[in-house]
Amino acid sequence: MADQVPQAPVIPVADVLIPADAPPAAAPPAVNAVPADADNLEIANLLQRIQALESQQQTSVENGLSGLAAYGLRRKPDFDKYAALALAEDIVVVAHNSKHEKAAFLSAATKALRERLDKPLEQFQAYFLALFSDKDYSKVLDSISKVDKSLRLAASPMASPSTSPSMRSFQNNRLVCNFCGTPGHTARFCFKKNDRSGRARFSPYQRSFRGRGHSYPQ
Numbered sequence: 001m002a003d004q005v006p007q008a009p010v011i012p013v014a015d016v017l018i019p020a021d022a023p024p025a026a027a028p029p030a031v032n033a034v035p036a037d038a039d040n041l042e043i044a045n046l047l048q049r050i051q052a053l054e055s056q057q058q059t060s061v062e063n064g065l066s067g068l069a070a071y072g073l074r075r076k077p078d079f080d081k082y083a084a085l086a087l088a089e090d091i092v093v094v095a096h097n098s099k100h101e102k103a104a105f106l107s108a109a110t111k112a113l114r115e116r117l118d119k120p121l122e123q124f125q126a127y128f129l130a131l132f133s134d135k136d137y138s139k140v141l142d143s144i145s146k147v148d149k150s151l152r153l154a155a156s157p158m159a160s161p162s163t164s165p166s167m168r169s170f171q172n173n174r175l176v177c178n179f180c181g182t183p184g185h186t187a188r189f190c191f192k193k194n195d196r197s198g199r200a201r202f203s204p205y206q207r208s209f210r211g212r213g214h215s216y217p218q
Helices: 013-017 038-072 081-097 103-114 121-132 135-155 165-174 191-201
Strands: none
Touching: 038 081, 038 121, 081 103, 081 121, 103 121
């Protein structure tokens, strides 16, 4: 049996490198435990913020449309074509960014207005109101236009043919003067009769001398 070789005692490395009187080493910082659903919670918060921003943009579009309608109702001295078009173009950008349901309409309406900048101010403002006024105001305009139309028809010659020039001419042609036989007037307004009566009124032969028992012949 072979002789066994004695082995040296094993000394821990820490005992060799670290002096015995050294303070104990600080414990490593504890790692915060991350819950399994933390990522999902953060994503949910981001989605909520995105939805809130989109909702604000939707509200901005509606507010912008109300602002356009209010601007279109300004008096003509306070209405500017280029400022109105700039406001509409700003609303178009917001509507496209928020994917608003009226984005396509607003874009087409703004393009139509841009093509009509050469029109007179009053006409351009009428276009602007027709495109961007709200439904309630459109109903009011429609009602007023119907009333105006009915009043114009009532005041037109076609509504009262008895006063139209053609009807008056027709009626006058049916009149025949009993004095001169000319159509278009009566004997009361006959120029020939009145002229003859006027000359006879101032004729010296109409003077009668009752005291002498005779008169000059007419």
